[in-house]
Amino acid sequence: MSETDHPPDDGATEDRSSDEFEPIQVFPEAEAMDLRPGADNCYKCSTCDTNCPVAEVDDEFPGPKFQGPEQWRLKRQDDHDVDESVMKCSNCMRCDSACPSEVPLSQMHNTARGEYIEERMSRFSREYLRNRLLANYRRLAPLAATFPRTANFVMGLSVTQWLGEKTLGITSERELPDFATETFREWWTERGGPAVESEAKQIAYFHGCYANYNTPEVAKALVRVYEHFGYEIMIPEQDCSGTPMFANGMLEDARRAAETNVAELAAALEDGADIVASCSSCSMSIRQEYPELFDFEGTAEVAANTWDALEYLRVHEDLEAELADASLEGDEYDEFAYHAPCHARNQGLDGQTVDVLEAIDGVEAEDVGDSCSGISGTYGWKAENYETSMKIGAAMFEHMEGAEAEQGLTECPTCSMQMGHGTGYEITHTLEILEAALVGDAGAA
Amino acid sequence: MAISDDVLVIGGGLAGAMAALAAAERDVRVRLVTYKQSTLRQASGLIDVLGYAPDGDGPLVDPFEALEGLPTGHPYERVGSEAVREALAFFDEVAGDAYVGDHTDANALVPTHGGTVKPTARYPTATAAGLASDNRDALLVGFETLPDFDGPLAASHLAAAGVPFDARGVTLSFPGIERDDAKVTRYAHLLERDEAVSVDDSAATVGARDALAESVDEHLEGEPRVGFPAILGDERADEVRTALGEGLGVDVFEVPMGPPSLPGMRLSDLLYDALEDAGVRVTSGVPVVDYEVDPRGSSDTPADPSAAKTSDDPARGRIDHVVVDRNGAEVPHRADQYVLATGGLVGKGVRSDREGVREPIFDCHVPHPEDRYDWFVDGVFGDQPYARFGLDVDRELRPLETDSRPTFSNLRAAGAVLGGYDFAAEKSGSGVSLATGYVAGRRASTAVIR
Known part of the structure; x- marks a missing residue:
C-alpha cells in the first residue's frame, strides 16, 4: 500500500510521521479525575452485571454497568443528575475483577456516590x-x-x-459488636511496645478500627506471629482506612482519614518498614482506593508497599516450611468453613488461606465458594438493606452449613459478623490459627 | 521467597484451564493465575475444531480431514492432528454428560441466536435437540425483554440458510420479568429456583417453569421441539430443561447466545470445579506483569545464552520467576515451567498501538508488518491480516524469536495468544485452545525437574 492510499488520520497532516497523535477531547472540561478512558473501555459485554450480588437479588438495581460507564456518560449532560440507585451499590467491588476490559468500575461508583451525597442528599436527612x-x-x-x-x-x-x-434506620435484626475491655493500642502501650527489635526486618501495622476496639485478639495474634519471625513492629498513628466512608459516599471524610494515614504510613516507609494490614478491606482501601481517588504526596508509594499480613509472610518468609513443622492438636482447630471476603478476592488473595493452612498438620479449611457474604461493611446494617443483605448471604450460609466444619474462618470483620449472624457459628481470623500453630495458644508475650 | 509451584499457567480461559488440567494429570504442583474472571463467561460454550478451511472452504463436514492440509505455522499443524484428538478425548472425560458430539468425527450444525448455523465438534447437551441437521420442525421462542434473540427473525434466517425443517418464531413476554434490562442470570435463576410468579395480573401465583410452559403451549402448532435462548437455568440447567420439556410434551433446546452467556458460565464452572478437584491452585484478580530470567542458567540451558548458537538454544535463557502485580505490590511467583495462555487481541494477551503489536508480559516476538496500514484490508469481513497476529511457536509450543530460536527454554504458549490462524473465520477458537492448552500443559509437566 503506498503512502497516498492511506486514509487521513484524525487531525493529522499529510506527513504522518512527524505528527504526534493527539486524541480529540470530546469532554474537554477540567476534572480532577479523568474517567473517560475507563468509560470508553467498556464494550457492553455485561459480565459485571452477572457478577453483581445486589443485582442478583434486587430487581430494582440497574447493576454496575449502569452505575459505572453509563451513568458517567449520562452525567456529562446538564439535565442528568446522579441516579439515586447508586446508593444501593454495596461496594463489594466484585465488578472490578469481572471486567475483561479494564474498566475502573468501583472507582466510577465511588465518585458517583460521592457526587450524589454532595449534590443530592440533604445534610439534615x-x-x-x-x-x-x-x-x-x-x-x-x-x-x-x-x-x-x-x-x-x-x-x-x-x-x-x-x-x-x-x-x-439501623437494623434491629443484628446485634452490635461488643467492644473489648482493653483496646489493642492500650495493650500495646501497657506491654511497652515491640518485644523484638530489628534493623533489617520492620513492619508498620495498620490494625484498623475493628481489631483495635472490637477484636484485639486478632491484632495481638499478628504481633506474636510477626515477632516469631523476628520482625520489629511499629504501630503508627492511624485513622479509619476509609472503607465505610467510600461505601457511603462520604468522600470528604475519607479524604481526611486517608491524608492522616498516608502521612503516617509514608513516614513509617521512610523509616524502613513495610506496611501490613490484617483486615482485607483496610488493605484493599489503601492499595486500590487511595491511589484511585486521592493524590497526597506518597499515596502511590504507600499503596505499593502495603500488604495483606498473610501474603507478606508468604513472600518474605518460608512460611510453608515453618508451618510444615507445626501441628495443632485438639478439636477446636480441626475444621473451618472458610469464606474469602470480596475485598480479599479483589487483591488476588482468594485461594491464599486454604493454600497456607494446608501446610499445617491437623487443620482443615474448606472454601465455601465464591459468593458474597452480603453485608459489605455498613451496607447490611441499614434497615432498608437488611433483607437484601441476607438474601445475598443465603448461598454462603447454605455452603457453610453444608461443609463439615461447625465454625467459620475469614479475614474481614463484617463478613465475620454476617457469617456468625447467619449460621450461629464462632468465626475465627486466619492470623489466630497461625498464632496457635507457631507460637502456641498461651502466647502471652 | 517467591510463591513456588512446578507449573505456572498464566491465563484463565479455555486454553489456560486445559493446560492446568493436563499438567495436573502428573504428580506436579500446578497454579493458574488469571488477571480477571475467566473470559469463558463470554464464550458460546460450543467447542468447535474447524468449521471452515483457511481459504474459506466450508462448512466442513469432517474437520479432521482438513487438519492435514493446514499451512505450516497454523497451531494445529504445530501440534499435529493426533494431539487434537487426544485433547478432545481429554475434554470429553472432564465434561462428562454436560457435552455431546463425541460419537462422530463429523461437525454438528448448531443454530445460533442470529439464525446462522455453526459447525462445531462438541456442544452442550442443552443444545442437542436443536441441531440443524435434524429434520423435525422447530418453534423458536424469543422474549420481548431479551432483544438479543428474536425468534421470528432467527427462524427466517434458518429458513434462508436452507435447513431441512420448518422453523417458526414467536415473541412472548417472560413470566416474572418486570425490567426491560433484566440480567440474563435473572431469567436463569427465576427458572432454576422455580420462583412463584403472577400471570395475567391475577393475584394467584404459579411456579415460573409452569408459567413459561403454559405461555409457550398456546403457540405450539405441533412442532416436536422448541428452542429458547440459552437462559434455561444455571447450575441446574438440566432440571429446568427437562421440566419445560415435560410441561410442553416436546424436546426443549437452547440456542447459544452472545455475552454474558449462560453456556459459557456453565463451562467455566465445570472447568474450575475440575481444577479444584485436580488440586490446581488458582490465583485470580491480579495480572502477571513481568519476569526475571535465571542468571545462573540451568542444566538444560547454557549459562551464557549468547555463547550458544545452535538453533534450539533459547535466546533469552530460562525464566526464573514472574512478577504478579497486586495493586502495586510486586509478588514473585516461581515455577519450573510456564504456560502463557493470555488470549489474543481481545483478551489482551496481544496488544497493539500505533507503533506496533506486542506481547506484554514476556515481550515475545509478534510477527507483523511494520506499516500499520498493512495490518488490515478494506471490508470488515475481508481476509484480515491482524486476525492472524500472535506468537510463532515451535512444535514444543515454545515462542520463537525472529531468528527462529525459542525465546525461553521453559515457556510454552497456548490458545489465542498464538498466531497463524483466524479463529473467527475458521471457527477454530475453542479447538485450538483445547489442543494447544493440552499439549502445552502436558509438555510442561513432563519437563518439570524436581
Whole structure:
C-alpha cells in the first residue's frame, strides 16, 4: 500500500510521521479525575452485571454497568443528575475483577456516590445522619471503648436497638459488636511496645478500627506471629482506612482519614518498614482506593508497599516450611468453613488461606465458594438493606452449613459478623490459627 | 521467597484451564493465575475444531480431514492432528454428560441466536435437540425483554440458510420479568429456583417453569421441539430443561447466545470445579506483569545464552520467576515451567498501538508488518491480516524469536495468544485452545525437574 492510499488520520497532516497523535477531547472540561478512558473501555459485554450480588437479588438495581460507564456518560449532560440507585451499590467491588476490559468500575461508583451525597442528599436527612454515623464508627468507638461494659450493655438493650431502627434506620435484626475491655493500642502501650527489635526486618501495622476496639485478639495474634519471625513492629498513628466512608459516599471524610494515614504510613516507609494490614478491606482501601481517588504526596508509594499480613509472610518468609513443622492438636482447630471476603478476592488473595493452612498438620479449611457474604461493611446494617443483605448471604450460609466444619474462618470483620449472624457459628481470623500453630495458644508475650 | 509451584499457567480461559488440567494429570504442583474472571463467561460454550478451511472452504463436514492440509505455522499443524484428538478425548472425560458430539468425527450444525448455523465438534447437551441437521420442525421462542434473540427473525434466517425443517418464531413476554434490562442470570435463576410468579395480573401465583410452559403451549402448532435462548437455568440447567420439556410434551433446546452467556458460565464452572478437584491452585484478580530470567542458567540451558548458537538454544535463557502485580505490590511467583495462555487481541494477551503489536508480559516476538496500514484490508469481513497476529511457536509450543530460536527454554504458549490462524473465520477458537492448552500443559509437566 503506498503512502497516498492511506486514509487521513484524525487531525493529522499529510506527513504522518512527524505528527504526534493527539486524541480529540470530546469532554474537554477540567476534572480532577479523568474517567473517560475507563468509560470508553467498556464494550457492553455485561459480565459485571452477572457478577453483581445486589443485582442478583434486587430487581430494582440497574447493576454496575449502569452505575459505572453509563451513568458517567449520562452525567456529562446538564439535565442528568446522579441516579439515586447508586446508593444501593454495596461496594463489594466484585465488578472490578469481572471486567475483561479494564474498566475502573468501583472507582466510577465511588465518585458517583460521592457526587450524589454532595449534590443530592440533604445534610439534615435521617439517611445522611445515619450514614455519616455508620461511616464514622471510628469517631464513636473511642467513647464506647472508654466505657466498654456500659456501651456493650446499652447497645445490647432491645430498647436501644429499637430506637436505632426507628430513629436512625439501623437494623434491629443484628446485634452490635461488643467492644473489648482493653483496646489493642492500650495493650500495646501497657506491654511497652515491640518485644523484638530489628534493623533489617520492620513492619508498620495498620490494625484498623475493628481489631483495635472490637477484636484485639486478632491484632495481638499478628504481633506474636510477626515477632516469631523476628520482625520489629511499629504501630503508627492511624485513622479509619476509609472503607465505610467510600461505601457511603462520604468522600470528604475519607479524604481526611486517608491524608492522616498516608502521612503516617509514608513516614513509617521512610523509616524502613513495610506496611501490613490484617483486615482485607483496610488493605484493599489503601492499595486500590487511595491511589484511585486521592493524590497526597506518597499515596502511590504507600499503596505499593502495603500488604495483606498473610501474603507478606508468604513472600518474605518460608512460611510453608515453618508451618510444615507445626501441628495443632485438639478439636477446636480441626475444621473451618472458610469464606474469602470480596475485598480479599479483589487483591488476588482468594485461594491464599486454604493454600497456607494446608501446610499445617491437623487443620482443615474448606472454601465455601465464591459468593458474597452480603453485608459489605455498613451496607447490611441499614434497615432498608437488611433483607437484601441476607438474601445475598443465603448461598454462603447454605455452603457453610453444608461443609463439615461447625465454625467459620475469614479475614474481614463484617463478613465475620454476617457469617456468625447467619449460621450461629464462632468465626475465627486466619492470623489466630497461625498464632496457635507457631507460637502456641498461651502466647502471652 | 517467591510463591513456588512446578507449573505456572498464566491465563484463565479455555486454553489456560486445559493446560492446568493436563499438567495436573502428573504428580506436579500446578497454579493458574488469571488477571480477571475467566473470559469463558463470554464464550458460546460450543467447542468447535474447524468449521471452515483457511481459504474459506466450508462448512466442513469432517474437520479432521482438513487438519492435514493446514499451512505450516497454523497451531494445529504445530501440534499435529493426533494431539487434537487426544485433547478432545481429554475434554470429553472432564465434561462428562454436560457435552455431546463425541460419537462422530463429523461437525454438528448448531443454530445460533442470529439464525446462522455453526459447525462445531462438541456442544452442550442443552443444545442437542436443536441441531440443524435434524429434520423435525422447530418453534423458536424469543422474549420481548431479551432483544438479543428474536425468534421470528432467527427462524427466517434458518429458513434462508436452507435447513431441512420448518422453523417458526414467536415473541412472548417472560413470566416474572418486570425490567426491560433484566440480567440474563435473572431469567436463569427465576427458572432454576422455580420462583412463584403472577400471570395475567391475577393475584394467584404459579411456579415460573409452569408459567413459561403454559405461555409457550398456546403457540405450539405441533412442532416436536422448541428452542429458547440459552437462559434455561444455571447450575441446574438440566432440571429446568427437562421440566419445560415435560410441561410442553416436546424436546426443549437452547440456542447459544452472545455475552454474558449462560453456556459459557456453565463451562467455566465445570472447568474450575475440575481444577479444584485436580488440586490446581488458582490465583485470580491480579495480572502477571513481568519476569526475571535465571542468571545462573540451568542444566538444560547454557549459562551464557549468547555463547550458544545452535538453533534450539533459547535466546533469552530460562525464566526464573514472574512478577504478579497486586495493586502495586510486586509478588514473585516461581515455577519450573510456564504456560502463557493470555488470549489474543481481545483478551489482551496481544496488544497493539500505533507503533506496533506486542506481547506484554514476556515481550515475545509478534510477527507483523511494520506499516500499520498493512495490518488490515478494506471490508470488515475481508481476509484480515491482524486476525492472524500472535506468537510463532515451535512444535514444543515454545515462542520463537525472529531468528527462529525459542525465546525461553521453559515457556510454552497456548490458545489465542498464538498466531497463524483466524479463529473467527475458521471457527477454530475453542479447538485450538483445547489442543494447544493440552499439549502445552502436558509438555510442561513432563519437563518439570524436581
